[in-house]
Amino acid sequence: AMKMVAAHGLVGGVGGVGGVGVGWPAVYRSMDAGNMMSSGLTLHGGMAQSFLFKRSMSLCRPTAARMLLTSDEPMMLESSRRTGTRAQRAFCPVHGSCSLLAGSTDGAFPSRKSIHRSFANLVAVAALVLCNQQAPQGLPSLLLPACAKELTSEQRLAVEAWKVTDREYVDRTFSGQDWFARRQKMAQRKYAERTDTYDEIREMLASLGDRYTRFLTPAMYDALFSSATGDVIGIGVELKTIEGDTKASPPQPMRVVISSVVPDGPADKSGVLPDDVIVDVDGVAMEGLSAEEVAAKVRGPAGSRLRLGIARPGQSEPVVLVIERKDVKLAAVTSRAASVGGKKVGLIQIKQFSTSTAADVAAALDSLLAQKPQALVIDLRGNTGGYFTGGVDVARLFLPQGSAITYVTDRTLAEVAYTTYSDGRDTTTPLLLLVDSRTASASEILASALQDNGRATVVGSTTYGKAVIQTVSALSDGSGVVVTTARYETPKRTNINLSGIKPDVEKECPSKVDATQCLPSSF
Incomplete structure (x- = not known):
């Protein structure tokens, strides 16, 4: 079984998710009993979420009397983390088929006492009672088959989303709701069209009360996946x-703003500026859409043209630009030497974390160390995250052997400790980290690792506070669901979720200001 892991920051070239986007994938192997994981990625996110892309297929594995056979796939009798009685879990097939209920297909359940009394007979005939077979005569009425109708494609998709969420979600109480009853509701509802199914999935995910768990349309999933793998065709x-702000007068709708423009990219050459608000794409209004949804609209085949309507601060009339889409690559790591107060300083800026970030930082570090700097500065302002292991591996470049980096706990409460295996490339040169309120997730893993180990001085403002990990799983129609699946703590066992990392030296320094101007006066 294979999973691919990544994390996410601002979307290179085309967009983000609530102000963030995606890095690039790397591969690790992991076994998951009962499921075959194929090509996917894990995104460990910035201000919105950390993700795992995963395609999976069920394997029908015989498990003796602990499994009730149906005509489609086995339903486990025991699943301690699901709500509802054992009888409910056993008798409600996901895909439709023999429910083994006495002449009923309406979801009514026999009593627990009846279930226990008839359990031995039930197991004996379970393999025989299929929708196209007749039950043996003389059996109790409980065992007479009541064959439900085969689920429609829309019902199957809805239940598929439920199953992914059921498998991955970190809170096994599912916010205290009757989680099994919700599956039954989704399986029994009649959907007029695909949009109705999507709305039902959104409602199911929203019921968990987790801001990071949500639904992706096929276009949104494609944009996210392509950005994560580095295959970005956009405008830069x-x-x-x-x-x-619905309480404002007049109410202010959600809007998407361009936070930065890739130098010499299509948008830059066409005159797009930071802080421009995207009004429409190819004549379609973008008001009320998220950055991720707008990114899906902006992307397209290389060489195709995009009509972009933007509202620019200080101008009363919208600006309309026609831009040709191209393959865009972000320079996620840049470095330079500078003189600050008579001291030679090596500056490294990390815009987002990808699978190549650690190697890029290592190369930059080697180049700067050859110039014998008196101090190093890593600029993480505005870096909303990226590839999870990228943050871990960059920390390893600066820490001595045996240093703790982070602790990750998944939905099963299993913990994985990330540490250093050997001394890093540089463990002695004075090191400063620049952070701000948008420094999140994988960036916070790096910052907390260096701060807790006493390796760096953190300068700036309190970071965002994102210490949970999401998975992104593709559904059969190309859409996807984003589900929170793990949490992490700093080396000192601090949970920074929602609180962020407090800097050692507080200093407001917007990302537009040059890093050399952000260093403390004592430096």
């Missing part, structure tokens, strides 16, 4: 979502 911008 980074997007962020500005939340609306």
